[in-house]
Amino acid sequence: MDNNINNDVKQYIVLRFDSEQYGIDISYIDNIVRLMPITRVPHTQPYFLGVINLRGVIIPVMSMRGKFDLPEKENTGATRILIIKYEGADIGILVDEVKEVVTLSDEEIEKVSSDDADTRSYITGVGKYNETLISILNIPALIADIEND
Amino acid sequence: MDLSQYLEIFIDETKEHIQTLNDQVLILEAEPDNIDTVNEIFRAAHSLKGMAGTMGFKRMQRLTHDMENVFSEVRNGKVNVNADIVDVVFKCLDCIEGYLANIVESGDEGTEDNEDVIKVLNDVLAQAEGATSTVEEQKQPEKEEVKNEEAPKAEVSEDRKKYLTIPIADFEKNAMLEAKEKGMNVYATTVYIQESCLLKAARAFLVFKGLENKGEIIKSVPSVQDIEDERFEFDFSMFIISDKSMDEIKKIIENVSEIEEAVIEEYKIPDVVEDTTPKAEETEKKEAKAEKQDKKDDKKTPAKSGKPVVNRSVRVDIEKLDDLMNLVSELIIAKNGLVSVTGVMAGSDQSFNEQIEYLERITTNLHESVMKVRMVPIESVVNRFPRMIRDLSKKLNKEMELIMTGEDTELDRTVIDEIGDPLMHMLRNSADHGLEDTIDRLKLGKPKVGTIRLDAYQDGNNVTIEVSDDGAGIDVEKIKAKAIERGNITEEQAEFMSDKEAVDLLFMPSFSTAEKITDVSGRGVGLDVVKNKIEGLGGDVEVSTKLGEGTTFIVRLPLTLAIIQALMVDISGEKYALPLNSIVTVEEIPSEEIKYVHTKEVINLRGTVIPIVRLNEVLDLEPAQKDTEEEDDDSLIVVIVKKGDKQAGLVIDHLLGQQEIVIKPLGKFIRVPKMISGATILGNGEVALIIDSNTLV
Numbered sequence: 001m002d003n004n005i006n007n008d009v010k011q012y013i014v015l016r017f018d019s020e021q022y023g024i025d026i027s028y029i030d031n032i033v034r035l036m037p038i039t040r041v042p043h044t045q046p047y048f049l050g051v052i053n054l055r056g057v058i059i060p061v062m063s064m065r066g067k068f069d070l071p072e073k074e075n076t077g078a079t080r081i082l083i084i085k086y087e088g089a090d091i092g093i094l095v096d097e098v099k100e101v102v103t104l105s106d107e108e109i110e111k112v113s114s115d116d117a118d119t120r121s122y123i124t125g126v127g128k129y130n131e132t133l134i135s136i137l138n139i140p141a142l143i144a145d146i147e148n149d
Numbered sequence: 150m151d152l153s154q155y156l157e158i159f160i161d162e163t164k165e166h167i168q169t170l171n172d173q174v175l176i177l178e179a180e181p182d183n184i185d186t187v188n189e190i191f192r193a194a195h196s197l198k199g200m201a202g203t204m205g206f207k208r209m210q211r212l213t214h215d216m217e218n219v220f221s222e223v224r225n226g227k228v229n230v231n232a233d234i235v236d237v238v239f240k241c242l243d244c245i246e247g248y249l250a251n252i253v254e255s256g257d258e259g260t261e262d263n264e265d266v267i268k269v270l271n272d273v274l275a276q277a278e279g280a281t282s283t284v285e286e287q288k289q290p291e292k293e294e295v296k297n298e299e300a301p302k303a304e305v306s307e308d309r310k311k312y313l314t315i316p317i318a319d320f321e322k323n324a325m326l327e328a329k330e331k332g333m334n335v336y337a338t339t340v341y342i343q344e345s346c347l348l349k350a351a352r353a354f355l356v357f358k359g360l361e362n363k364g365e366i367i368k369s370v371p372s373v374q375d376i377e378d379e380r381f382e383f384d385f386s387m388f389i390i391s392d393k394s395m396d397e398i399k400k401i402i403e404n405v406s407e408i409e410e411a412v413i414e415e416y417k418i419p420d421v422v423e424d425t426t427p428k429a430e431e432t433e434k435k436e437a438k439a440e441k442q443d444k445k446d447d448k449k450t451p452a453k454s455g456k457p458v459v460n461r462s463v464r465v466d467i468e469k470l471d472d473l474m475n476l477v478s479e480l481i482i483a484k485n486g487l488v489s490v491t492g493v494m495a496g497s498d499q500s501f502n503e504q505i506e507y508l509e510r511i512t513t514n515l516h517e518s519v520m521k522v523r524m525v526p527i528e529s530v531v532n533r534f535p536r537m538i539r540d541l542s543k544k545l546n547k548e549m550e551l552i553m554t555g556e557d558t559e560l561d562r563t564v565i566d567e568i569g570d571p572l573m574h575m576l577r578n579s580a581d582h583g584l585e586d587t588i589d590r591l592k593l594g595k596p597k598v599g600t601i602r603l604d605a606y607q608d609g610n611n612v613t614i615e616v617s618d619d620g621a622g623i624d625v626e627k628i629k630a631k632a633i634e635r636g637n638i639t640e641e642q643a644e645f646m647s648d649k650e651a652v653d654l655l656f657m658p659s660f661s662t663a664e665k666i667t668d669v670s671g672r673g674v675g676l677d678v679v680k681n682k683i684e685g686l687g688g689d690v691e692v693s694t695k696l697g698e699g700t701t702f703i704v705r706l707p708l709t710l711a712i713i714q715a716l717m718v719d720i721s722g723e724k725y726a727l728p729l730n731s732i733v734t735v736e737e738i739p740s741e742e743i744k745y746v747h748t749k750e751v752i753n754l755r756g757t758v759i760p761i762v763r764l765n766e767v768l769d770l771e772p773a774q775k776d777t778e779e780e781d782d783d784s785l786i787v788v789i790v791k792k793g794d795k796q797a798g799l800v801i802d803h804l805l806g807q808q809e810i811v812i813k814p815l816g817k818f819i820r821v822p823k824m825i826s827g828a829t830i831l832g833n834g835e836v837a838l839i840i841d842s843n844t845l846v
Contacts, residue, residue, distance in 0.1 A: 039836040040723065041815065042768045043822035051815055051828055053836045056479055058828050060819035089817035146818050 008106035012127070014134055015082065015095040017064060018073075023102070023127060023134040024082065030090060031083035032098055035075055045149045052081065052092060059083060061092035062146070086143050102129045109136055121145070156256065159204050161464065162196075163249050167242055169193045171536045174238050178539075181230035191220045195324070195365075197245070202327070203320045206258040209248040215270040216241045228273060237269045239540070309412045312337040312386040315370045317418075321388070324367050325418045328390040333364075336395055337416035339386040340402055341409040350379040352407050359401040364391025383409075388416060467562060470523055477512070477519050478712060478811040482830050484512045485808065489832035513809065516712055524559035527605050527614070530569040531556055534576055538601060541580045548587050548598040549580060555605035560612050564686050564706055568614075571679040575616040575702045576601060578676070583618035583700050593697075595619065611688075611730065612708055617701035623694040625651045632657075652692045656680040687826060689843055691793055705793075713812060715829070715839065716788065717805035721770035724837040725801075726810050726829055731842045733789040733796065735804065740783050752787065752798055759789065762845050763800045767824060773802045792846040799842060812839060 012023035047066030198213035251259035369387035584599035688706035715726035826841035
């Protein structure tokens with residue numbers, strides 16, 4: 001895979017929930033870790049599963065399924081926690097599986113408006129890669145939404 | 150020349166000088182004839198000017214220059230200190246603070262000229278100066294000539310002129326140049342004391358004392374402190390700014406008995422730009438030599454002479470301390486891990502356990518030491534309050550005085566940085582809302598001058614700061630009325646409200662009872678902000694008030710922020726930490742002893758009725774499954790916690806033991822309920838939440 005040669009080419013981490021694939025701009029990703037014990041935090045936003053200890057730093061972990069109102073599912077060996085660094089703070093996102101890293105240029109991403117009101121604002125567009133569709137997640141919007149919750 | 154590396158030092162020192170000036174001017178206001186104070190002020194003003202000049206802050210320099218001139222006149226007895234002068238000087242200090250704020254923010258002093266203040270300063274000067282300055286100007290050229298003649302005469306071997314080897318800092322150079330401009334002379338001298346002399350320090354002191362009224366000693370090597378402590382051989386060197394002739398100075402020095410000789414000459418100020426001739430090289434060489442020699446000398450000789458406050462300390466960047474603290478925290482977590490592993494290894498060998506205990510002791514001591522390093526006396530925050538109260542007194546036209554005790558009480562640096570504003574709010578509140586107008590006070594038969602107190606003291610693992618006044622107290626009915634009017638509470642609620650609850654209404658956002666809104670307080674921002682801030686620091690605020698007698702705000706703050714002793718407990722299978730400092734006792738209570746009051750569960754513990762909080766309910770947990778037999782089904786483990794004089798019993802399932810824990814934040818994005826004050830990492834890497842029992846009492 002060629003690295004970013006021109007500006008409008010970006011790398012995305014592709015992750016999966018059920019059969020849907022989502023892409024996150026790799027520059028937001030700090031780390032991908034295996035599932036570890038999560039300590040529940042009472043009376044918090046419902047989609048937050050709790051907090052984990054990642055090398056001495058406590059990081060809140062949210063469930064993408066919870067946030068998108070998808071039914072929760074049993075965790076498997078493929079379950080991962082994506083650690084996202086945003087504005088100097090960390091947040092973990094629990095995903096069913098992390099598939100691969102793809103490179104997409106801006107032309108390959110089609111701006112669309114999703115029909116699903118809950119997820120619409122978090123999707124900036126849909127990219128096509130090897131005949132599969134990847135919804136590109138808008139991390140700043142997602143986090144702004146969390147902070148306002 | 151790149152000065153940015155000095156900027157930090159400049160900012161720190163400027164702050165110190167401003168504080169000194171504020172303190173001293175306050176003293177001066179009370180005792181206008183105190184010459185020591187005037188000298189102190191003059192010195193601070195002078196240093197400020199010199200530093201501002203060196204750093205190229207022209208406006209600041211100009212302002213301080215004029216201020217210094219005023220004090221120069223005061224010192225010379227040409228101007229008498231009166232309220233007007235004090236006012237203008239305070240205004241001046243505010244302007245300087247303004248400059249400093251700009252500098253801190255942008256590295257630039259800004260464009261405010263503060264012409265009005267400068268004009269007032271000059272008016273004061275004009276009244277007094279006039280004649281003097283012209284006289285001085287005339288005097289100066291003559292003297293210079295004289296000296297030029299004298300210089301060659303004083304031919305002493307270069308070796309005896311030890312002052313030549315002393316490196317001169319830029320600000321000192323500046324001070325010298327300025328003195329020259331003003332027509333003063335700059336002398337350098339090395340004083341030799343007879344080797345038979347027994348009390349070198351005393352002799353040196355006499356020399357300093359003799360010179361005190363004749364000029365200003367801007368630098369001495371070794372430093373004055375070292376000389377006073379007799380840390381020097383049989384000679385010392387100094388630089389003097391004076392308008393007296395060289396002979397006069399020499400005479401003064403040599404008049405002190407047991408002084409062998411004073412080698413003195415007009416000091417040629419080494420100039421970086423102009424003097425490129427051999428002399429510059431020479432000085433350079435000598436400076437290099439001096440550096441070798443001066444290794445033991447304090448490199449940072451204080452700029453001001455007199456009695457420099459030398460405390461043997463180093464400035465350390467707070468970030469470095471934070472790093473250190475984090476490392477200590479990691480170490481403690483690692484140690485806890487080790488302890489929990491040894492717990493698993495049953496029958497592990499004796500010496501291993503001993504070593505673990507040793508490690509435990511060391512980490513605890515290390516932690517304490519690091520904490521101590523981070524402790525700062527609250528003096529650094531509260532020392533600006535006397536000035537503030539003085540200003541408020543004028544502004545509000547009320548007579549008041551501030552009495553402070555316990556300024557040496559120490560708090561963690563991070564708390565110190567945050568506590569200033571809340572305290573200021575409370576003091577303003579006391580001054581504005583608390584104290585009555587002077588006339589009303591007299592009518593009430595109270596002392597004319599209102600008293601505001603700020604008392605700080607350590608109380609176990611907490612520091613308590615009380616801000617109190619002897620004013621009108623809080624009218625509970627008035628608050629209730631206001632709250633009803635604003636729709637915060639209903640009339641029924643008001644009726645059943647205890648006084649304490651009513652007073653707590655004050656801490657609601659945008660709640661102000663001041664009838665007239667002043668620019669001091671009364672805009673309703675304040676107490677809720679104060680409360681939030683203090684709670685954010687892990688502390689709490691309480692109010693006690695007596696109508697007609699006064700109000701006291703009690704602020705309790707944790708001594709340390711990062712590492713605490715905690716009781717680990719199990720609640721329905723989850724582990725939680727309860728800070729030990731709020732725990733009174735742990736009791737086993739038979740379930741039949743639980744009584745109901747207003748449908749709330751309480752227990753009667755040795756005569757005190759204590760409400761019960763079932764933690765599993767608060768934390769949204771199912772009650773624990775009792776693992777039968779093992780436990781007595783009919784009793785509860787209750788942790789009794791206190792907040793002030795209130796108590797509550799927290800019901801838990803199991804005690805897991807006491808442990809030193811490191812408090813960590815839960816991260817930015819997750820919403821944390823009030824009862825959780827943070828999290829900690831256990832020895833096995835698990836995360837346990839810390840329960841803030843204060844919110845449950």
